[in-house]
Amino acid sequence: MTKHLIIVATYNEKGNIEKLLGEIFAVVPDINVLVIDDNSPDKTYEIVEELAHDKYNDKLFLMKRAGKLGLGTAYIAGFNWGIERQYDVIMHMDADFSHNPRYIPEFFEAIKTNDLVLGSRYIKGGGVVNWGFKRKLMSMGGSLYSRIILGLKTRDLTGGFKCFRRKVLETIDVNNLKSTGYSFQVETTYKTFLNGFKIKEIPIIFEDRIIGQSKMSSGIFVEALLMVIKLKLSVKKPKLR
Ligand SMILES: Nc1nc2c(ncn2[C@@H]2O[C@H](COP(=O)(O)OP(=O)(O)OP(=O)(O)O)[C@@H](O)[C@H]2O)c(=O)[nH]1
Numbered sequence: 001m002t003k004h005l006i007i008v009a010t011y012n013e014k015g016n017i018e019k020l021l022g023e024i025f026a027v028v029p030d031i032n033v034l035v036i037d038d039n040s041p042d043k044t045y046e047i048v049e050e051l052a053h054d055k056y057n058d059k060l061f062l063m064k065r066a067g068k069l070g071l072g073t074a075y076i077a078g079f080n081w082g083i084e085r086q087y088d089v090i091m092h093m094d095a096d097f098s099h100n101p102r103y104i105p106e107f108f109e110a111i112k113t114n115d116l117v118l119g120s121r122y123i124k125g126g127g128v129v130n131w132g133f134k135r136k137l138m139s140m141g142g143s144l145y146s147r148i149i150l151g152l153k154t155r156d157l158t159g160g161f162k163c164f165r166r167k168v169l170e171t172i173d174v175n176n177l178k179s180t181g182y183s184f185q186v187e188t189t190y191k192t193f194l195n196g197f198k199i200k201e202i203p204i205i206f207e208d209r210i211i212g213q214s215k216m217s218s219g220i221f222v223e224a225l226l227m228v229i230k231l232k233l234s235v236k237k238p239k240l241r
């Protein structure tokens with residue numbers, strides 16, 4: 001039987017995490033979830049510890065790290081955790097309901113015949129709800145810019161609702177990624193593409209967070225634009241494959 005893992009990274013998500021886990025296990029009851037919490041000041045991890053003990057025994061796992069180390073490194077830690085335990089399919093999503101759990105079965109269906117499935121806001125049927133003009137422009141512009149520079153066909157390169165076959169993560173050498181910030185998503189998809197894996201986008205409607213603080217800033221965005229050029233110059237296509 002195919003073993004599925006969903007990684008959810010949290011930092012101050014106490015208002016979202018219990019409901020999110022409830023919705024995930026309601027749509028896909030037979031999977032495992034790993035929550036990676038960076039010692040959230042709001043103690044999100046306490047809620048997860050309790051649920052893992054009382055309600056989702058053997059299905060929910062918590063990795064608690066010492067402090068805020070960033071989303072990219074959280075996913076790398078989660079990928080390694082999933083690879084070690086031989087999950088066949090490993091996906092990640094945000095905890096703030098921007099990524100609606102109702103789409104998860106579609107990811108699991110599509111991953112049967114693909115190597116990476118991406119939730120896409122910028123293909124037919126996809127979209128964004130609750131974003132202002134500036135945020136939309138940054139996200140769409142960032143994807144278009146990355147697509148042109150890197151020569152990818154993928155429309156949504158910055159989204160974090162993604163599902164990998166384990167062999168992709170084993171191949172792209174997740175411990176040696178160059179980006180940790182906003183361009184992390186661009187890099188994992190780019191390396192997947194360079195290794196000749198099959199990528200599929202499925203439409204999602206992305207909803208902006210309602211509970212909790214937004215962390216996006218122009219500084220993060222500019223750093224990401226520069227990083228895409230670095231990726232183009234430094235990440236090389238493997239010779240074999
Ligand atoms: N473990 C961990 N999780 C993080 C960290 N930063 C963000 N997250 C989580 O990563 C997911 C995405 O972060 P968000 O803050 O929603 O980022 P965003 O969607 O770009 O921005 P907003 O929703 O506008 O705040 C959420 O589940 C966060 O709780 C971090 O440093 N460590």
Ligand SMILES: [Mg+2]
Nearest residue numbers: 094096098209
């Ligand atoms: Mg968010």
